[in-house]
Each structure stands twice: as C-alpha cells, then as structure tokens.
Amino acid sequence: xxxxxxxxxxxxxxxxxxxxxxxxxxxxxxxxxxxxxxxxxxxxxxxxxxxxxxxxxxxxxxxxxxxxxxxxxxxxxxxxxxxxxxxxxxxxxxxxxxxxxxxxxxxxxxxxxxxxxxxxxxxxxxxxxxxxxxxxxxxxxxxxxxxxxxxxxxxxxxxxxxxxxxxxxxxxxxxxxxxxxxxxxxxxxxxxxxxxxxxxxxxxxxxxxxxxxxxxxxxxxxxxxxxxxxxx
Amino acid sequence: xxxxxxxxxxxxxxxxxxxxxxxxxxxxxxxxxxxxxxxxxxxxxxxxxxxxxxxxxxxxxxxxxxxxxxxxxxxxxxxxxxxxxxxxxxxxxxxxxxxxxxxxxxxxxxxxxxxxxxxxxxxxxxxxxxxxxxxxxxxxxxxxxxxxxxxxxxxxxxxxxxxxxxxxxxxxxxxxxxxxxxxxxxxxxxxxxxxxxxxxxxxxxxxxxxxxxxxxxx
Numbered sequence: 001x002x003x004x005x006x007x008x009x010x011x012x013x014x015x016x017x018x019x020x021x022x023x024x025x026x027x028x029x030x031x032x033x034x035x036x037x038x039x040x041x042x043x044x045x046x047x048x049x050x051x052x053x054x055x056x057x058x059x060x061x062x063x064x065x066x067x068x069x070x071x072x073x074x075x076x077x078x079x080x081x082x083x084x085x086x087x088x089x090x091x092x093x094x095x096x097x098x099x100x101x102x103x104x105x106x107x108x109x110x111x112x113x114x115x116x117x118x119x120x121x122x123x124x125x126x127x128x129x130x131x132x133x134x135x136x137x138x139x140x141x142x143x144x145x146x147x148x149x150x151x152x153x154x155x156x157x158x159x160x161x162x163x164x165x166x167x168x169x170x171x172x173x174x175x176x177x178x179x180x181x182x183x184x185x186x187x188x189x190x191x192x193x194x195x196x197x198x199x200x201x202x203x204x205x206x207x208x209x210x211x212x213x214x215x216x217x218x219x220x221x222x223x224x225x226x227x228x229x230x231x232x
Numbered sequence: 233x234x235x236x237x238x239x240x241x242x243x244x245x246x247x248x249x250x251x252x253x254x255x256x257x258x259x260x261x262x263x264x265x266x267x268x269x270x271x272x273x274x275x276x277x278x279x280x281x282x283x284x285x286x287x288x289x290x291x292x293x294x295x296x297x298x299x300x301x302x303x304x305x306x307x308x309x310x311x312x313x314x315x316x317x318x319x320x321x322x323x324x325x326x327x328x329x330x331x332x333x334x335x336x337x338x339x340x341x342x343x344x345x346x347x348x349x350x351x352x353x354x355x356x357x358x359x360x361x362x363x364x365x366x367x368x369x370x371x372x373x374x375x376x377x378x379x380x381x382x383x384x385x386x387x388x389x390x391x392x393x394x395x396x397x398x399x400x401x402x403x404x405x406x407x408x409x410x411x412x413x414x415x416x417x418x419x420x421x422x423x424x425x426x427x428x429x430x431x432x433x434x435x436x437x438x439x440x441x442x443x444x445x446x447x448x449x450x
Contacts, residue, residue, distance in 0.1 A: 080356060080357035107316075110318075173298055174297040
C-alpha cells in the first residue's frame with residue numbers, strides 16, 4: 001500500500017502516461033528552477049505535438065529548448081522567448097506557434113486554472129495586440145480584458161525539498177512559477193534536490209501542499225546560470 | 233549637450249522618494265539603482281519574485297537559485313522577501329508598487345507606450361512590461377529623445393504595437409524631462425546646454441512649453 005507516498009524511482013515512471021498532443025505546464029524562470037531531468041525525459045520519449053506553457057522556452061541546448069531540437073513542440077505559451085535562436089527560427093518558418101502572454105497574466109492563468117476558476121478580468125494588455133478578440137468589460141470606469149485560465153495534462157516543477165507525501169519547499173528565486181504550475185496539472189510531477197520523511201518539513205513553511213503533487217523524483221541538477229554577474 | 237545613460241539614470245533617481253517600492257526595467261532603468269540618494273531608502277522589486285534586491289554577488293556568493301528578472305545573478309538585501317510569480321504580479325497588478333521605470337521604443341502624447349515588439353524584426357515577448365504599465369501607480373519612461381536617424385520617439389500616436397494605453401506620466405530622455413497629461417507633452421526641464429528649439433524640433437507629438445524652461449540640476 002503506497003498511501004500518500006508519491007516518490008518514484010525512475011524518470012520513466014515520473015513521466016509515464018505523457019502522450020502526443022498533451023499540454024505540459026512547466027515551472028521556471030529562464031533556466032532558474034527548471035525540472036532539468038523531466039525535460040530530458042520528455043526529449044528521450046520523443047513525444048510530439050506538445051503544447052508547452054512556461055514563462056520562457058529555455059536556451060538552444062538546455063532546458064525546454066532541447067525539445068525544439070526534434071520539433072516536439074507544436075505551440076508555446078510564454079511571456080518571453082528572446083533567449084532562444086532555434087525558437088525564433090522555427091517561429092519564422094511557421095513550424096511552431098507561439099502565444100505571447102504577459103508574465104503576470106501567465107502566472108494568473110496557471111493559478112486560476114489550478115483553483116478551478118475558468119477565466120478572469122485584468123487590465124493588463126488592454127488596448128494592445130494581446131486584447132485582440134477578447135471580451136472587454138468596464139469595472140469602476142476602467143476597461144479590463146477577459147483572460148481564460150490554463151490547465152494541462154501534465155505539470156512539471158522543480159523544488160528544493162519534498163517529503164514523501166509531495167509537500168514541496170522551494171529555494172530562493174527558483175520558486176518563481178513552480179507553485180502555480182504545480183496546481184494546474186492533472187498529473188503534477190516534482191523533481192527535487194532532496195527527499196525527506198514526512199514530518200521533517202515544518203508544516204507552516206511548506207510552499208506547495210502535497211495534494212497538488214502526484215509524483216516526486218529525486219533529480220540531479222546542473223543549475224546552469226544564464227547571466228553570471230558579480231561585483232568583484 | 234545630450235545626457236549620457238548614467239546622467240539619465242541620475243535624473244530619474246531624483247524622482248525616488250523615501251519608502252518607495254520600485255521596479256526597474258532592463259537597460260538604463262537598472263542603472264538608477266546606482267544613484268539612490270543617501271538620505272532615503274527604497275526597495276527594489278524584481279518581478280521573478282524578489283522584493284529587496286541587493287547588489288550583484290561576489291564570486292564566492294554566486295548562487296544559481298538567486299537571479300533577477302534580467303536573469304542576472306543577484307543577492308537579497310537585508311529585509312528582503314522572496315515569493316512566487318502570482319504574488320509578485322499581485323504586487324504589480326494590484327497597484328502596490330510605487331514606481332516603475334522602463335525603457336520604450338515610442339511614447340505618444342496620450343501616454344500610450346510601445347516597448348516590446350517591432351513587427352517582422354523583434355518578436356521576443358513582453359515579459360512583465362504589460363503588467364507593470366497597467367498596474368504601477370507611477371510610470372517613468374527612459375529613452376533617447378530621437379532615434380539614431382533623428383526620428384522623434386515622442387509621437388502624436390505610437391506606430392508600433394502598444395504595451396499599454398494612457399499610462400505614462402513622465403519621460404526622461406537624453407534631452408529633456410517631460411510630463412504627459414491632457415493629450416500633450418509638457419516640457420519641464422532641459423538637459424544642460426540643450427535649447428528648447430532643439431527639443432521642439434525633435435518632438436513630433438504635441439509639445440507645450442510654458443515660460444522659461446530650467447536646466448536639469450545634478
């Protein structure tokens with residue numbers, strides 16, 4: 001009896017059930033706080049026609065960018081894709097579709113999706129290309145646009161620590177979109193640096209409660225830095 | 233003479249007030265952090281989830297889990313808070329950030345801003361800019377007054393896809409400080425040695441000049 005034990009011991013088991021055409025919601029900001037091993041597993045599985053929802057799409061040879069190499073991605077929903085030459089190339093050639101989404105709207109789409117809220121009004125993007133085709137409504141004299149929330153067949157997140165029940169703690173700014181993404185997957189997989197026993201994490205310090213998490217795997221991380229900036 | 237990038241940042245820093253929460257965009261706005269007056273405290277918000285951004289780390293402090301919105305490694309200042317992206321944008325969209333400083337390609341006399349896309353040339357995405365301009369109580373735009381080819385960036389109506397509408401309140405360019413209100417640019421200050429005539433000639437939108445225009449003081 002597994003009870004609430006969410007720990008799996010292989011990447012195959014972690015991503016079991018992913019199929020062509022699925023939507024994957026991924027945590028991370030740039031290369032910070034990304035589930036490196038789960039992304040490599042998706043590349044290994046060669047799943048195609050994926051819709052990937054993530055703030056960014058990695059770089060050419062790391063992070064979500066590696067899924068572009070074999071054209072596994074059909075569509076990307078992201079706020080900024082400027083770090084990735086391969087992406088730009090596939091976009092201009094029409095091989096990939098992109099839905100550029102304001103960063104706050106993207107976070108809220110995930111949060112609302114995970115919370116069972118199908119859509120919400122926001123001032124962000126009103127009067128811009130983002131508003132095209134969307135419902136506009138005034139509240140207190142200010143116009144807002146209607147944005148639909150997002151859920152996916154899978155969510156993949158990276159956390160610092162997990163207990164066996166899937167309670168997650170993130171470290172520093174590697175938190176970013178991960179808590180939102182974790183709520184929005186039908187199957188949420190967390191790749192973590194350390195797995196501890198239930199009771200070892202202080203309950204009030206848990207960022208993502210285990211109810212949102214289906215599988216936990218201990219990963220090993222390269223943690224590549226996009227822009228090393230130092231003052232010495 | 234036109235201001236340097238550092239001088240533009242120095243002039244923007246004069247707009248900071250004690251106790252302000254401030255979001256600084258990439259480029260010249262980032263430099264504003266270097267010129268915060270000694271007698272005030274401001275806290276920098278980085279939209280990837282950090283309130284209280286500190287200086288760049290030393291090599292020994294370098295940490296891949298500690299970055300800013302420009303994906304540069306940073307440190308947390310004393311009293312900083314770290315949080316998720318939805319909370320970060322609740323601060324921004326909920327109007328809790330006192331001041332946003334960002335760059336732009338164009339601003340028009342109605343306070344509309346274009347800063348994220350040049351069709352067929354530059355399609356990288358808007359990041360957090362649309363949320364910031366829709367949510368901040370106060371927005372200052374920094375940019376050069378005219379392009380390298382001499383084309384004004386202060387227009388009657390923006391020609392590029394917009395980032396936000398009716399939101400820009402103040403502009404600091406390499407030539408002038410201008411306020412945007414009631415459908416016009418109002419000239420407040422000029423860069424040392426720059427004539428009002430030069431500013432008029434490089435402003436394509438409606439520009440109002442009221443009396444003597446003082447030079448900026450640094």
